[in-house]
Amino acid sequence: MNATAGATARDYFSLFQLEPDFALDETALERAYHALLTQFHPDRYAGKPQVEQRVAAQFCADINSGFRILSDEVSRAEYLLQQAGVDLVAAERAGVESTFLMTQISLREQLEELAPSDAAGRQDLTADIQGHYTASRDQFAKTLAANAYLDAARHWQEMCYLSKLLSEPKLRVS
Numbered sequence: 001m002n003a004t005a006g007a008t009a010r011d012y013f014s015l016f017q018l019e020p021d022f023a024l025d026e027t028a029l030e031r032a033y034h035a036l037l038t039q040f041h042p043d044r045y046a047g048k049p050q051v052e053q054r055v056a057a058q059f060c061a062d063i064n065s066g067f068r069i070l071s072d073e074v075s076r077a078e079y080l081l082q083q084a085g086v087d088l089v090a091a092e093r094a095g096v097e098s099t100f101l102m103t104q105i106s107l108r109e110q111l112e113e114l115a116p117s118d119a120a121g122r123q124d125l126t127a128d129i130q131g132h133y134t135a136s137r138d139q140f141a142k143t144l145a146a147n148a149y150l151d152a153a154r155h156w157q158e159m160c161y162l163s164k165l166l167s168e169p170k171l172r173v174s
Contacts, residue, residue, distance in 0.1 A: 010062075012062075012065075012066035012069060012070050012079065013070070015036070015062065015063065015066050016032040016033065016036070016066060016067075017032055018032070018070075022077060022080060022140065022141045022144055022145075024076065029067070029070055030067075030071075033067045036063045037063055037064075040059045040060050041060060042056050042060055044056070073137060073159065074156070074160055074163050077137075077140055077144075077152075077155075077156045077159060078156060080144060081144075081149065081153055081156060084144075084149050086149045086152075088153065091150065091153035091157070092157060094150070094153075094154070095157070096157050096158055096161075100136075100158055100161075104161050104162075107125070107128065107165055108165070110125050111165065111168060111170055111171070114170055122170070122171055125171065126166070129166055129171075132158075132162055133159060133162040133163065136158035136159050136162060137155075137159055139158075140155035140159060143155060
């Protein structure tokens with residue numbers, strides 16, 4: 001068995017041979033994911049010693065976990081902050097700016113008031129939330145690149161709130 005050189009169980013960027021950056025080549029990630037799964041799938045080790053089978057199974061679990069984390073922007077942002085040593089619990093306690101909080105409350109109220117039959121309203125609200133998410137995501141990338149980790153953590157929290165809003169069933173087309 002020959003694992004990817006230099007990769008540890010939780011260094012997902014090295015595992016997939018990608019630069020540790022928020023901006024990610026998703027095609028390269030997917031290509032590396034499939035190549036690693038093909039190489040280390042536990043079925044390929046069925047006739048091997050039990051130790052190799054366990055290592056392959058664990059490595060396959062790490063591959064799946066890494067792909068899940070790196071392919072999702074919010075999870076990738078959280079992972080990068082953790083890799084930088086940011087105390088996310090403290091960052092969450094510090095909270096977000098009051099202007100964002102007011103925006104969040106307003107968006108939530110609009111969502112609650114949205115009639116199930118209001119397709120245009122649903123589309124407009126989704127676009128509005130997506131716009132706020134994009135702005136927070138772009139600010140996250142900018143502050144992370146500047147090593148302004150506390151600001152980046154605040155923008156990550158905004159991304160979390162907004163992605164939850166975007167996943168609300170009420171916003172989906174019925």
